[in-house]
Amino acid sequence: MRSETSPIRRFAFIVGAPRCGTTFLARHLEKHSGICFSNVKEPHFFSGTDLRGVPETEFKRTVERDYLDRFFPHRSRSPFLAEGSVTYLYTPEQVKPLLRLWPDAKFIIAVRNPLEMVPSLHRRLLCIGDETVADFERAWRLVEQRRQGRFIPRRCVEPRWLDYWESGKLGHYVTKFIETVGRERCFISLYDDLESDPGGQYRRILEFLDLPHDGQSEFGLERQSKAFKIGWLQRLLKRPPRAAIALLGTDAHRLRFSKKPVGSDRPFSRRILSFRKRLLAWNEAPAPEYRPSAALRSEMLDMFGADIRLLGQTIGRDLDHWLKPPHAGTRQAAASRKPRRRGTAIAATG
Numbered sequence: 001m002r003s004e005t006s007p008i009r010r011f012a013f014i015v016g017a018p019r020c021g022t023t024f025l026a027r028h029l030e031k032h033s034g035i036c037f038s039n040v041k042e043p044h045f046f047s048g049t050d051l052r053g054v055p056e057t058e059f060k061r062t063v064e065r066d067y068l069d070r071f072f073p074h075r076s077r078s079p080f081l082a083e084g085s086v087t088y089l090y091t092p093e094q095v096k097p098l099l100r101l102w103p104d105a106k107f108i109i110a111v112r113n114p115l116e117m118v119p120s121l122h123r124r125l126l127c128i129g130d131e132t133v134a135d136f137e138r139a140w141r142l143v144e145q146r147r148q149g150r151f152i153p154r155r156c157v158e159p160r161w162l163d164y165w166e167s168g169k170l171g172h173y174v175t176k177f178i179e180t181v182g183r184e185r186c187f188i189s190l191y192d193d194l195e196s197d198p199g200g201q202y203r204r205i206l207e208f209l210d211l212p213h214d215g216q217s218e219f220g221l222e223r224q225s226k227a228f229k230i231g232w233l234q235r236l237l238k239r240p241p242r243a244a245i246a247l248l249g250t251d252a253h254r255l256r257f258s259k260k261p262v263g264s265d266r267p268f269s270r271r272i273l274s275f276r277k278r279l280l281a282w283n284e285a286p287a288p289e290y291r292p293s294a295a296l297r298s299e300m301l302d303m304f305g306a307d308i309r310l311l312g313q314t315i316g317r318d319l320d321h322w323l324k325p326p327h328a329g330t331r332q333a334a335a336s337r338k339p340r341r342r343g344t345a346i347a348a349t350g
Contacts, residue, residue: 008068008075011102012082012209015177016089017170018161019120020110021194024221026084028202032214038071038083045071047087051097063101080211089173090160092180099181106209107181111311112191113322114168114304115297119290121167123225129239130156132231137296140164155239165303171310178314188315195221225287233283237276 012029014022023041030037045067051059072081088095089109099105122139125131132153133139142151143165152159161167178186187208194201198219206213228234292300305323312319 008079008081008102009104010080010209011098011105012080012108013088013095013105014082014084014086014108014110015095016086016109017111017117017173018086018167019117019124020112020191021189021221022084022086022110024194024198024219025108025110025189025202025205026082028216028219029082029205031216032206032211034078034211034214035080035082036072036075036078038081039074040071041083042085042087043067043071043083044085044087046095046098047085047091050094052094054097056100059097060101063098080209087158087160089177090167092173092177095177096180105181106185106187107177108187108189108205108208109174109177110189110191110194111170111174111315113319114170114308115292115300115322117170117191118164118168118300119292120225121161122164123227123287123290125161127226127228127234127238129153129235130158130161132235134231136290137293140296140299153235155235155241157239168300168304169307171307171312171314174311175314188317190315190317227285227287228283229285230283233279237280237283 012035014025014029016022026037026041029035049062049066051062054062068075071083075081088107118140119136122131122136126134130153131139133142133151139162143163145151146159146162152162156162174188187205189201189205198221199217202216202219203213301323308319308322
């Protein structure tokens with residue numbers, strides 16, 4: 001790699017899962033003066049580019065050109081880089097090659113009760129235009145057909161997220177990820193802990209990364225889900241056709257989906273993006289509270305029950321309360337339980 005990238009010695013990756021507080025963690029780590037965060041929170045580079053078996057010289061050149069230069073052009077600010085691609089949790093075998101460049105890399109794995117996470121993921125996919133089926137129960141029952149390539153929205157960027165059965169199997173994927181990269185590299189951030197003590201969880205993550213505390217003290221979690229008034233307008237603005245990315249795409253859109261240099265025509269497009277932002281604000285609506293039917297909850301328990309117990313065993317936490325009907329105060333009480341210590345970074349996350 002070129003000499004200007006050689007000072008990079010440390011790298012932190014927030015690898016998922018989605019809807020588990022990863023945006024909260026990225027937002028606060030990005031503010032830390034000792035970290036150079038990617039200019040797009042989720043580059044999804046290593047999950048979308050299979051570098052296994054690529055010769056060393058080509059491997060380094062590809063990472064330099066297509067990853068570092070594209071998503072970290074400002075990396076001279078700090079030798080500690082970080083990003084937050086939630087797809088990495090589900091593709092650990094493709095993440096492992098990055099350890100050839102950064103053998104001291106560390107990974108933050110955020111997890112949440114899948115009975116809450118999966119409906120939240122569905123609402124998020126609706127808002128960004130990857131999902132078009134508004135009713136979660138119907139979307140849940142479409143999984144089998146979508147696995148066969150049917151009923152996939154035309155402009156869906158990541159069809160894998162529409163597999164709600166698979167995305168909620170956190171026990172399987174966390175266990176596989178830890179086995180692939182090593183337990184000592186991983187910090188498990190439980191959403192329960194993030195809700196009950198976000199500041200404390202942030203401090204524990206800084207300790208795991210061997211970074212000094214930076215004095216941040218405002219740690220409010222955004223709990224309200226968002227919805228929209230007009231579906232086609234939301235999809236047009238959030239997932240514009242490729243031909244319209246130059247006009248309607250944000251810098252993040254361009255970095256991920258367009259080869260056109262970011263900023264090449266910004267004076268004109270800034271006005272369009274400002275209008276886009278106002279349209280999105282006008283189209284926003286509060287999301288109604290979602291409670292699955294008894295039949296669907298039972299089906300989800302059958303789907304995820306054993307996997308939740310596997311996750312608990314892997315991270316050394318009792319997660320049986322996730323399997324019980326939600327009651328006021330249950331999560332708070334559960335979050336206050338201390339994890340069983342195993343002498344690892346994971347066991348020290350509670």
